[in-house]
Amino acid sequence: DVQLLESGGGLVQFGGSLRLSCAASGFTFSSFAMSWVRQAPGKGLEWVSTITGGGDRTNYADSVKGRFTISRDSSKNTLYLQMNDLRAEDAAVYYCAKEGSLKGDFDHWGQGTLVTVSS
């Protein structure tokens, strides 16, 4: 079975940094694009970033471009999100998602990790 387990969330100060991890299992990790999606408390879903299976291409939402970096380590079957210069609006539950064979088919999701930003 496909499993995605996020970790690394927590309380961070305004302007600080945090690195999220997503441990993947149950599929050939390097064969599939992976994404991060976030959800602020009481709000809707927001796509954050996607990385291709080989890690050679990345895309970011304008709201995080230049501050967040997505990466992956196929030797560890782990996806990462390095978040720098954190702002109040970055506070959210962050989900990692595996992309299926077609664009935007996030066919499996993790349970999420909560990031809180304090001033």
Next chain:
Amino acid sequence: QTVVTQEPSLTVSPGGTVTLTCASSTGAVTSGYYPNWVQQKPGQAPRTLIYSTGNKHSWTPARFSGSLLGGKAALTLSGVQPEDEADYYCLLYYGGAYVFGTGTKVTVL
């Protein structure tokens, strides 16, 4: 900034039919936007029900169907069950970037 708009809320009776729509600020939604539909129940992680307009996953109940309707993506629930009460988000692909819709809260009453 691209905005993807959905109905904020819809109410449907058990056994009834309801259609949710998904419109793009850039124009008509086509299959090239790979419309996806994601369900989220309170306190749970999201779950994708429909991908690439009308394709279903193994876990997608048969009563859910996706289509294109009048320049929008659409999700139709036929024979609604109480457990279908949830938030539904569409997701569109814009050549490398994705945008989620504003979400529709479906109430089964």
